[in-house]
Amino acid sequence: MDTSERSMRMRLAAHKSWSSTPDRASRTAAARRASHHTRFVEKAREMHPDASEAQIAKAAESLRKAHYTELALKSAQARRIKGQLAKDAKRKQKDAEIAALEAGNSDADAA
Numbered sequence: 001m002d003t004s005e006r007s008m009r010m011r012l013a014a015h016k017s018w019s020s021t022p023d024r025a026s027r028t029a030a031a032r033r034a035s036h037h038t039r040f041v042e043k044a045r046e047m048h049p050d051a052s053e054a055q056i057a058k059a060a061e062s063l064r065k066a067h068y069t070e071l072a073l074k075s076a077q078a079r080r081i082k083g084q085l086a087k088d089a090k091r092k093q094k095d096a097e098i099a100a101l102e103a104g105n106s107d108a109d110a111a
Contacts, residue, residue, distance in 0.1 A: 040064045 001009075021027050037060070044051075044059035051059065 036067075037064065040067070 018024070040060040040063040041056060043063055044056045048055060048059055
């Protein structure tokens with residue numbers, strides 16, 4: 001089975017599963033309780049113990065945005081480094097090929 005067919009089968013199974021779920025909210029409640037969102041709310045409450053719920057929600061949203069921005073920054077840095085390493089490796093390979101060709105020409109000139 002190729003990747004495309006496998007993907008379609010998985011999508012079909014997911015659609016059938018969700019079609020037989022009468023209460024979607026209860027099905028996903030455990031995942032929502034375990035989500036990262038609660039971590040940001042808890043951290044906001046630790047940082048601002050006297051704040052109102054609205055203030056806690058705003059602080060939690062800022063913490064969440066900061067977290068994902070930090071992840072995006074680290075990802076961009078890693079991609080940049082990986083790209084530079086690949087470029088350097090390609091340049092070294094090309095230099096080695098040129099050196100080998102030049103060494104081959106020197107041998108031919110000497111003969």
